[in-house]
Amino acid sequence: MAGLAAAARARELGAEPLVLEKGDRPGGSMLLSSGVIWRHRTFEGFRAECPAGDPVLQQVIVEQLDEGIEWLESLGAPVLEHETGNPRTIGKRFDTRGLTDALVRRAGQVSLRHALGPGPGTWPEGPLVLASGGFHVRLAQELALPVRGNPWSTGDGLDLALARGGATTAGLDEFYGRAMPAGIPIEEAEFVPLSQLYGQFAEVVSEDGTQRFEGEISWSETNLVQAIARWPGGRAWYRVHEDRLQERVRERTVADMIERARAAGAVVREAPPFTSVLVQATVTQTLGGIRVDSRSRVVGVENLFAAGADAGGIATGGYSSGLAAALVFARIAAEEALS
Ligand SMILES: Cc1cc2nc3c(=O)[nH]c(=O)nc-3n(C[C@H](O)[C@H](O)[C@H](O)COP(=O)(O)OP(=O)(O)OC[C@H]3O[C@@H](n4cnc5c(N)ncnc54)[C@H](O)[C@@H]3O)c2cc1C
DSSP, X not given: OHHHHHHXXXXXXXXXXXXXXXXXXXTHHHHHSOOEEEEESSHHHHHHHSTTSOHHHHHHHHHXXXXXXXXXXXXXXXXXXXXXXXXXXXXXXXOHHHHHHHHHHHHOEEETTOOOOSSTTOOOSSOEEEOSOTTHHHHHHHHTOOBOSOTTOSSHHXXXXXXXXXXXXSOTTOEEEEEEETTSOOOGGGTTTTOOOOGGGSEEEXXXXXXXXXSOOOTTOXXXXXXXXXXXXXXXXXXXXXXXXXXXXXXXXXHHHHHHHHHTTOOEEEETTEEEEEEEEEEEXXXXXXXXXXXXXXXXXXXXXXXGGGBOSSSTTSOOOHXXXXXXXXXXXXXXXXX
């Protein structure tokens, strides 16, 4: 999202940007996502949800996201829904294939299988926007958890910024992720439909029964997934009473989510009136990263910008839309780089 949006905006402003893409396709995690680009309804809501995030960066998102979404629509990105379905948030759901295609058309040249790294000789001429999607692959390895995001974001942007004198934000061990059925291979196309997003309606205990989640589960369940990630095997049982099976999480019921997992071969145990599903914490995106200012400038380094998951410290302590942050700060990065 961030790389393509920055390039599209830069081209609109008259520049000739080059997008270097490590993977074999454009779109990164954006292409795999649900495509909901959203913000908290108010700045106060953002602060309450992500109390350790940078308030200056949060304010920028609240003020500029709506314009960013209009811009995407003006580029021909197809909107599937004009509401998020969550009363706390405002935003739109895009078709991610159409969104990616619209941005690629406007971004111009995208050089695939071309990784930018901190090594010598790889530093291009002119302003550079780091948009390598954070380091969820590296964090997942450290935590011995599966990746639920693009397979290429290993932290190259972060390494490059640090090698050039940049700084990091707090929360480098924090991530946004989902509970997924444990013990079965999960294809990229199943990342969204197989997510098990009903911890709030379940009793949550570790696989070996030694841990139980006692805290309040946030609506995004990000705090629950991060807790499970640190339990043995990063796994938990979600034990659901039959009275809760018809509870809804947006368009799906708890029963829908369990049946989807069962059909995929997940470990599901019946002991009426309870159904228990074995889940695994997975890592979608890191929340800490490179320290940037409100103009997407990497603090302490000339002519270097960062956007998207590379730019950390926005959702620290909670959860906010990664697509929104990427969109807003990518547009700013392009404008600032060309100013
Ligand atoms: C299943 C799923 C559902 C999601 N649902 C939502 C949602 O509904 N709403 C929301 O806001 N967010 C959602 N997200 C998160 C969202 O996709 C990310 O926040 C967003 O894509 C981050 O944008 P980005 O540009 O930082 O990273 P990405 O979109 O991942 O792009 C990073 C790109 O950098 C490339 N790259 C990595 N290293 C290098 C290198 N060294 N050189 C060159 N290129 C490199 C990668 O290959 C990738 O293409 C979801 C994610 C997933 C996986």
